[in-house]
Amino acid sequence: MKSKLTSAQFLKEKQKDILETWKKNIRASAGRTFELMTAAQFDQETQSFLAELVKAISSENYEDITRPEYENLLTMLRRISSSRAEQGFTPTESAVFIMSLKEAINTCLGQEIKDPKRLAAEVLVMGNLTDKLALHTFETFVASREKIMKEQAMALEFSNPMIMVWDNLIAFPLQGILDTHRMAKFTTEMLDAITRHQARVVIVDLTAIATMDTATCNRLIQAINAARLMGSEAIITGISPSVASSIVKLGVDLEARTLRELREGIQYAFRVLKLKVVKEVS
Amino acid sequence: MEKRGRASILKIEDFLLATPEEAMHDLAAIQFKDDLLQRVKETKISGLIIDLCRIDVVDSFMGRTIGEIANSAALLGAEVAVIGLRPEVAITMVEMGISLGQAHPLLNLDLALEFLRNQTRGA
């Protein structure tokens, strides 16, 4: 370097150039950064990050990112990384953020330092730092991704999607394990849907259900009875032979109309609703 | 329309629509029952709709009272329809084992009217 500037001072002086090169690198990396954020957001993000980096290394600490001077930078990095995870970036796309910065810094260092030994030393120091930041980014990204996937799995585990079959006719194809939590959720979802859609008939389809124990049978009966108290008829379709035999073995009376298949349920409901399906004569 | 105690009572077609406005203490519930049955007897209406949309708790006493209204009204020639039961009240009633006796639960006013019209037509 021309004078005996430290990396920190150098970065501060050349901040604008580095920023431009960095942004150019990201653009060239052919990721989805620009599909998923506006140009203004992108400019703001890169500018603040670089400014924060300059501030952090002004302490002349290039090694230990656990020290307080790096706190703000790491917080910013975590935020950026988590939002990348939430937005569905791939791990590579999210790594591009730091990697292209590292490239930009190296480019600038290469342009300014003529002494090869000095250049190598500076590149090593800044390289180690950006690698540590990259690892931190990656860990945050992975942790966020795992958290999101876990939440999605949990949501799916408890959700009971509803099908709006026709006016005043809804269906719940139940799936998964019908434990206490799920049955409780199903009951409130079904009854709220009855109110919301004024459903005179609700088809509860058990095709995807492999087993039913006494407790589940009783909760199902309770749900059906609650629907009845609200003036809606809940019917059961899709009981498999194995579910049927376990119900019989348990000695439980489902106290509800049961039909073999979903379509028979729909036919029954149409009769109740005084609807008819007529084939057009061409 | 009149407001007796804490319930409003409207005449719709040949029927009465009674809407308890809020939670009734036991004495008020009995009064409500007596008033309704008196009206049924006096006006010779053929159907009664009780709208429970404002009721946040139906305990065994209230359940019994509604059942008694339905039984007595039936003896006077009037069927009783119940509408507007809230989901959380329905769940609680089922878990407790409280029923509405002879009263017929219907989904809404239109269906209750349709039901009562069919009852009187048959009679």
Added chain:
Amino acid sequence: MIKFPDEEFVEVEIQEDFDIIKARARARVFAEALGFGIVDQTRIATAVSEIARNALVYGGGGKMTLGTIEGKRGLEIVIVDHGPGIPNVDRVLIGNYPKRGIGLGLGLQGAKRLMDEFYIDSKPGVGTKVTMRKWLPSGSRR
């Protein structure tokens, strides 16, 4: 609408008809403030209604106490009366009703089904104490 977000302890006298409504309304509000959902609030209010009525009709009047338990992880309701007590309370609870006990028995059984914990302590000539508890489902504390 009265809210008791910070009160840990509520008392309601049950001496007349209207007090049953008051007791269950207070119980509902307390449950809501604690973080119970609408269905649990209704279960709690209904259980209170049943037991408070028993205290009034069979016990000659009594008192309800509402409180939080285990660091606001649950709700405890105690209803006490100094009436004649319930003979063979265990049999009543399982549905073996002595002569006049049907309404009483049904109310007790129903309330028991709605709550997580249900204890009844009744001595003929002394009175009856019913303790009921409901726990917040995990993850719903305020």
